[in-house]
Amino acid sequence: xxxxxxxxxxxxxxxxxxxxxxxxxxxxxxxxxxxxxxxxxxxxxxxxxxxxxxxxxxxxxxxxxxxxxxxxxxxxxxxxxxxxxxxxxxxxxxxxxxxxxxxxxxxxxxxxxxxxxxxxxxxxxxxxxxxxxxxxxxxxxxxxxxxxxxxxxxxxxxxxxxxxxxxxxxxxxxxxxxxxxxxxxxxxxxxxxxxxxxxxxxxxxxxxxxxxxxxxxxxxxxxxxxxxxxxxxxxxxxxxxxxxxxxxxxxxxxxxxxxxxxxxxxxxxxxxxxxxxxxxxxxxxxxxxxxxxxxxxxxxxxxxxxxxxxxxxxxxxxxxxxxxxxxxxxxxxxxxxxxxxxxxxxxxxxxxxxxxxxxxxxxxxxxxxxxxxxxxxxxxxxxxxxxxxxxxxxxxxxxxxxxxxxxxxxxxxxxxxxxxxxxxxxxxxxxxxxxxxxxxxxxxxxxxxxxxxxxxxxxxxxxxxxxxxxxxxxxxxxxxx
Ligand SMILES: Nc1ncnc2c1ncn2[C@@H]1O[C@H](COP(=O)(O)OP(=O)(O)O)[C@@H](O)[C@H]1O
Ligand SMILES: O=P(O)(O)O[C@H]1O[C@H](CO)[C@@H](O[C@H]2O[C@H](CO)[C@@H](O)[C@H](O)[C@H]2O)[C@H](O)[C@H]1O
Numbered sequence: 001x002x003x004x005x006x007x008x009x010x011x012x013x014x015x016x017x018x019x020x021x022x023x024x025x026x027x028x029x030x031x032x033x034x035x036x037x038x039x040x041x042x043x044x045x046x047x048x049x050x051x052x053x054x055x056x057x058x059x060x061x062x063x064x065x066x067x068x069x070x071x072x073x074x075x076x077x078x079x080x081x082x083x084x085x086x087x088x089x090x091x092x093x094x095x096x097x098x099x100x101x102x103x104x105x106x107x108x109x110x111x112x113x114x115x116x117x118x119x120x121x122x123x124x125x126x127x128x129x130x131x132x133x134x135x136x137x138x139x140x141x142x143x144x145x146x147x148x149x150x151x152x153x154x155x156x157x158x159x160x161x162x163x164x165x166x167x168x169x170x171x172x173x174x175x176x177x178x179x180x181x182x183x184x185x186x187x188x189x190x191x192x193x194x195x196x197x198x199x200x201x202x203x204x205x206x207x208x209x210x211x212x213x214x215x216x217x218x219x220x221x222x223x224x225x226x227x228x229x230x231x232x233x234x235x236x237x238x239x240x241x242x243x244x245x246x247x248x249x250x251x252x253x254x255x256x257x258x259x260x261x262x263x264x265x266x267x268x269x270x271x272x273x274x275x276x277x278x279x280x281x282x283x284x285x286x287x288x289x290x291x292x293x294x295x296x297x298x299x300x301x302x303x304x305x306x307x308x309x310x311x312x313x314x315x316x317x318x319x320x321x322x323x324x325x326x327x328x329x330x331x332x333x334x335x336x337x338x339x340x341x342x343x344x345x346x347x348x349x350x351x352x353x354x355x356x357x358x359x360x361x362x363x364x365x366x367x368x369x370x371x372x373x374x375x376x377x378x379x380x381x382x383x384x385x386x387x388x389x390x391x392x393x394x395x396x397x398x399x400x401x402x403x404x405x406x407x408x409x410x411x412x413x414x415x416x417x418x419x420x421x422x423x424x425x426x427x428x429x430x431x432x433x434x435x436x437x438x439x440x441x442x443x444x445x446x447x448x449x450x451x452x453x454x455x456x457x458x459x460x461x462x463x464x465x466x467x468x469x470x471x472x473x474x475x476x477x478x479x480x481x
Contacts, residue, residue, distance in 0.1 A: 018101045019048045019066065025095030025107065026077070030070060034432075035157055035173035037350060038071055046070050050206060052131035054078075054123065062102075063116050065133065067175070067206060067214075074175050076216050078110040078120070089113055111171065117149035117161050120169070124202040124219050134213070137202035143167065143219070157349045167201065168222040172215060172346075176353045177208070180215035184357070185261065185322060185345040194260035196253050197342055198223060223341060229332030230376065237380040237387060244394040246340075247373070250332060251398025253340035254369065258362045259403065262321040268359050269317030278318075278361075279311035282420045289427045295441055296426050302448025303419055309451075310416040318413065320359040327368035329376065348424065366407045367417035369395060371425065371443065378439050411451075419447045 027043050030036050049067035062081035067074055085093055085106045092112035097105050110116040125143050127135050137143065147164030159171045172180060183203050190199030198220040205213035229250065236243045270278065283304055290300045324331065325347030333341045347356030370392050377388035400406035407414055425440035 019051045019064075021097055021100035022079075022095075022102065022107060023048070025097075026068065029094045030075070033173075035159065036070075036075070037073055037174055041071075043070055045072075049074060050132045052133055054130065054133075055119065057101075061110075061113060061116060062105075063110055063119060065131075074214070075173055076171065076175050078116070078171065080108045080110040080113045080116050081105050082108070111151055111159050111161060114149055117151075117163075118146075120161075120217075121147060121149065121163055121167075121219075124169070124204065124217075127202075129207070132206050132208070133204055133216070134207045135202070135204045137219075138200065141199075141201040143201060157346070162222050163219075165224045166222055167219050168198075169217055169219045171217045174349065175206075175214045175216060177212040177214055178353045178357065179213065180218075180346060180353070181322075181325065181356055182344060182346040183215045183218050185265075185324075186218075186220065188264045188322075189257065189260050192260045192264040194257060196257050196260075196340070197345070223333050223335050226333040226335045226341070229329035229334060229340070230372070232334055233329055233373070233376040233391075234379060237376060237384060242387060242390055243373075244390045246334065247391040247394040248398035248401075249338075250340050250369065251395040251400075252402050253332075253342065254327070254365060254395075255399045255402035257342055258321070258323065258365070261323065262362075265322045266359065267319060267321040270320050270361070271317055275313070275318050276311040279307040279416065282307045282310070282416060282423075285420065286423050289423050293426050293430045293437075295430075295437065296423070296444060299444050299448035302450075303423065303444065305450065306412075306415045306419040306447060309412050313412045318361050320361050322357075323360050323362050324365045324368075325356055325360070327365040329369065329372040332369075350428075361413060361417070363407055363410065363413050363417050364421075366396070366399065367414060367421050370414075370418060371421045371440075374443055375439050378442060415447070415451070418443070422447060 023046050027046050030043065030046075031038065031041075047069045049069050050065075051067075052065045054063040054065050055061075060082060064079040064081060066077040066079060068077060079094070080089075080092070081097075081102050082089075083105055085108060089108060089112060092109040094107045094109065097103050097107055110120075121143070122145070123130065123135050124137060125145065127137050129135075144164070144166070147166060149161045149163050152160045152162060152168070158173050161169045161171070163169065170182070172182075183200055186197045186200050189197045200218050200220050202219040203215065204217050205215050207213050229246075232246070233243050236246075286296075286300060286303055286307070290296045296303075324342060324345055326344070326349070327342070331342060331344045333343060335341055373388040373391040373395070376391075377384040380387075396407050422440045422443040426437065426444060429436040429440055
């Protein structure tokens, strides 16, 4: 049973029948949304999973909360309902209801309406149940009333609103049963005293009877004046400046988060069979991507080498733990005091939630950031390979300063994860940003070539006070090629 179907079977859908007349307009509107995963395909099945009026029936504006099953995926929608839309809200219009309880009314994106966005914050300030929804908050953090909302600009996987430059609310779009790691991990990190991640102050969930809750939204402190790592890197490139000091500090910050996650949540050692399964999963993702992205096909056999090497490499265990899961420079913020924070612990949005919550080698996150340096260097004209190499070295050295272990000391594992990430990116770009496909393709060409003898990475001296992220023994080091 799909995640959406299992949620549907358990959620109260008493108002679902009244929503049916809205479904044709939603069917037309959804595919154009950046956060809609089924872009490019016509919707064949759309059903209401749950519907809740967050304001008393008949109030103007009305606020309708919907969970929709769209071809097996569950989406969250917040709809505003008004007799007519004021001109300022015209861009938020979805359509006019022709029938049912909202006949003749304008139906629009509620998050674009400051009155409704303010109302959502009010709900988060007062914990408790509302129909199928449950609102919760950290009692230790005050949330002032009356903060002015504004949606964030730019295309994102989810939808976020900033309140008074003090808090940011992320409204998850594609949801499923089970706590979202973007709530689970920042809460665990906050409880462990790690300050590298903004701590959730309020959140809301759907509570299907007898099933795990679905995380729907998380409010956290807004790091005002912070610089997005991606934008900062591009600015540096544009100015001909290096980024090595920042990359080093980011390596340290990432290592601190990994260490805190490994202490706070379960860790495992993947034995040879599990490592082979990991490699098989990467190989299967490569094959599926090659079927979808024609440009990848000539390189498939060469890329497979990285995964075969991983499968063959293990006599002992690979440490695995909870990780970020989709780390790239756009998920890092450099705050006004110059320190790095990590955000968006949701993992790769397209993967099932259960997969995203499994322990994995921390090198997956490291590979994500290393790929990001390559992305930035390739966005610059002319391509700046030395800039990316310097960032790469500095990040790994920073990481090693904190953990005592340089990720480059395990080149087989690192190459497998960088290859897997480049394959993921090829699919992501071909689906969402075809103009960017050339960026991961450049890496794919390089990674499909046979491995050249690498120069040895000097062993990392343990930094004073360094912490090991893995409470279990380290696997034996492989000799470097
Ligand atoms: N705590 C925060 N403080 C400041 N800006 C933030 C914060 N959290 C997110 N942002 C900004 O909002 C953007 C979207 O957040 P993100 O969690 O990456 O959402 P999505 O899952 O939709 O990609 C980020 O790129 C960042 O610029
Ligand atoms: O929306 P998310 O931030 O969760 O992540 C998805 O979108 C990212 C792009 O916005 C994508 O990242 C890729 O492009 C970045 C530059 O825009 C680059 O820094 C990353 O290294 C590259 O992977 C990410 O993969 C995707 O999951």
